[in-house]
Every structure is written in structure tokens, then in C-alpha cells.
Amino acid sequence: MSNSFNNWANIANALIPACTEAVDSTAKSGKAHIQDQIKANGQVRTGFMLESVYASTPLGSDYSGGDKALPEEKPSSNMEAVIGVAADYGVFNEFGTVRMPPKPFFLPGLEQTRSDFESALEIVAKRLEDAGK
Numbered sequence: 001m002s003n004s005f006n007n008w009a010n011i012a013n014a015l016i017p018a019c020t021e022a023v024d025s026t027a028k029s030g031k032a033h034i035q036d037q038i039k040a041n042g043q044v045r046t047g048f049m050l051e052s053v054y055a056s057t058p059l060g061s062d063y064s065g066g067d068k069a070l071p072e073e074k075p076s077s078n079m080e081a082v083i084g085v086a087a088d089y090g091v092f093n094e095f096g097t098v099r100m101p102p103k104p105f106f107l108p109g110l111e112q113t114r115s116d117f118e119s120a121l122e123i124v125a126k127r128l129e130d131a132g133k
Contacts, residue, residue, distance in 0.1 A: 007133070010131040010132065011128050011131045013131070015124075015128060016078065018124040018127040018128065019048050019078075019079055019124055020058050020059065020078045020079070021047065021059070021120075021123075022117075022121060022124050023057055023058065023078070023079060023080065023081045023120075024029075024058065024060075025083075025116070025120050026081070026113060026116055026120050027055040027057045027081035027083055028057075028111065029113050029116040029117075030055065030116070031054065031083055031091055032108055033055050033109040033110070033112040033113050033116075034083065034085075034105060034106055034110070035050055035053050036082065036108040036112075037104075037108050037112070038105045038109075041103045041104075041105055042056075043093055043103055043105060045090050048066075048068070048087050049089065049093065052064070052069055052085055052086035052087040053083070053084070053085050053086075054072065054074060054084055054085075054086060055081070055082070056072060056074050056077060056081065056082045056083075057081040057083070058077075058078035058079075058080075058081070063086065064086075065086065066086070068125035069086035069087070069088075069096065070086045070087075070088050071086075072084070072086070083110070085106065089108070093105065094106050116125050
């Protein structure tokens, strides 16, 4: 019996790199959407909060830190990414305070990333299909 149709090893070898790249691209897209939402909300005064948005993925991080920045959160596996806001006051802008109404930017930015995630999954599926040929 021929085993030319059995390409499970190729598919398995393609899975992790394809998923890692999907995680990376989706996180970077999410970061950009969050920054766009901050701008759309008019939440740029000094630019610190805008510039403190970062994506930390298995392929790297663009965390910039600084004296007033919260520490970077890092992913715990190559199937995860962290999108964060290192400005310690970001949470108050997102959810508001007793004296300030919320101006959500993080959750709306992530929601705008849904289609990018779906596109990344389509690329993963295509790469696995190609590996199985």
C-alpha cells in the first residue's frame, strides 16, 4: 500500500509555525485597532497612553516601557499573545471613575480585530491544506 496520501507529518510540522504567525499577526493588528480607537476617542493628550499600547507575541515584543509604565506582560506559550497598555491610567479611561465617564478603547479595538483573526485562521487552514498535498 502506498503512503503517498499520508502527509500527517507535514501537516503536524506546519501547524505550530502557522498558528504562531497567526497569533503574532492578530496581536499586532489588535494593537493597531486599539491605538486607532484611542485616537478616535480623542484620548491623546501627551501621547503616552497611545504609545504604551504594545503587543508581546512568541515572535517578539514592541513594549517600550519607561519610568511611568506598568511592567510588560508576556505570553506563556507560542499559542498566546498579550496586547497591553502600559500607561497605568489606561484602565480609568477604559472603564471610567466616579468622576469621569468611560471612554472604551481597548475592548472596541479588540472587537475590530475579530475579522483579522478570522483571516489569520483562513491562512492557517490554507497552509495546512498545502502541507497535506
